[in-house]
Amino acid sequence: MTFIPVINNYDSSKIEQDFVSFKHFAGLTATIVGVISFIPILLTVYETKKTSNFPYRALILALISNMLWLYYSLAKDKLIDYQLAIMAILYFFIYSFILYTKVFR
Numbered sequence: 001m002t003f004i005p006v007i008n009n010y011d012s013s014k015i016e017q018d019f020v021s022f023k024h025f026a027g028l029t030a031t032i033v034g035v036i037s038f039i040p041i042l043l044t045v046y047e048t049k050k051t052s053n054f055p056y057r058a059l060i061l062a063l064i065s066n067m068l069w070l071y072y073s074l075a076k077d078k079l080i081d082y083q084l085a086i087m088a089i090l091y092f093f094i095y096s097f098i099l100y101t102k103v104f105r
Helices: 012-048 056-075 082-104
Strands: none
């Protein structure tokens, strides 16, 4: 006699709900880890006012990229992707601070 699992009580909506929850958790965790990874860089820029490692073009492109990600997160057909919007806003402020320091200090 072989063992064949019975899937009569298979609740696909529960598994799908768990996957969506994990997907949101992964996105939020990625945003938090990404922002935390910038803290040493921001502290160094704030303390030393040195931004020579950040070319203007790279900063401008990063700002444009984050503005487009924000637009995309708000313009999606079904729902606003709040996690993507928060990530775009946070990174926009990070790159804006670096660019501001580069231009005015």
